[in-house]
Amino acid sequence: MSRYLYLNGIKAFEAAARLGSFAAAATELNVTSSAISRMVRLLEERLSTALFKREANRLTLTPAGQAYLAGLTPLFESLVRLSEHVASFGHRRVLTVGVGPTFAIRWLIPRLADFRTVAPDVEVRFATGGIAGPFAEDWTCGIKLAPGGEAGFISERLFEADLTPVCTPALARQVTSVADLREATLLRVAHAPQDWPTWLAAAGRPDLVARGPVFEVYGQALQAAADGVGVALGLRPYIDDDIHAGRLVAPLALTVSKGMSWYLMFREHRRDEPAFKLFRDWLHARAVKAAD
Missing domain, CATH: 1.10.10.10 (Winged helix-like DNA-binding domain superfamily/Winged helix DNA-binding domain)
Structure with a gap:
């Protein structure tokens, strides 16, 4: 020493x-x-x-x-x-999940009540500073959008991250083809500058350029889309609940892979912790349901 x-x-x-x-x-x-x-x-x-x-x-x-x-x-x-x-650990079962704020707010937290029906005695704590940074030692696990697994962790794929344009039902009536996006306000996310070019190239219109407002995170862009500001490029599973509720619609049928997936990440020594085992099984079951 x-x-x-x-x-x-x-x-x-x-x-x-x-x-x-x-x-x-x-x-x-x-x-x-x-x-x-x-x-x-x-x-x-x-x-x-x-x-x-x-x-x-x-x-x-x-x-x-x-x-x-x-x-x-x-x-x-x-x-x-x-x-x-x-x-x-001595008096209650605790689970600390490292997760980005948008994933937590738009997908994980809305399903937390369902997890509590499975494990009512597990205390869930969220570390939402973002999992883009170092994986903290006191985290039980993390959920991360990545192109693949990472060295030093068990990385289990949950679901693929797909991109599709979304907007309000009212605005959708003006967007019936890819060409209509030329006149639309296309909302962008600062840390994902390639999303629109990737989708537009797959749609056969690489000549179109997104020039709308730039937001720091996906959650802000999707909120702006729900408020009628423009068309956001929605990332699954962020948009699932809004589409199900009718707050947002996907006016164009094309869905394009972002080339990344959501992964559950954890260290080997966490594998057999009782609270984590319950969460892991529940999360994989919900991921399968989300993919249907």
């Missing part, structure tokens, strides 16, 4: 820096002030740099100490969350 990873000293430093004194840190950690001072001194020796300016009745962080505290704070917060997550 690295000589820098002196955990007692790190803990003593973080408490003293956060609370502003060795005495306050000693009270929190249930040791003496001299013990806190000694541990911090040993940590400084290992780091070969001073973390505090020690003055009479005053404790001030050095630039190195400020940088160290800034880096330690999120690590300690993450450790607290991880500890809470592990502790929860």
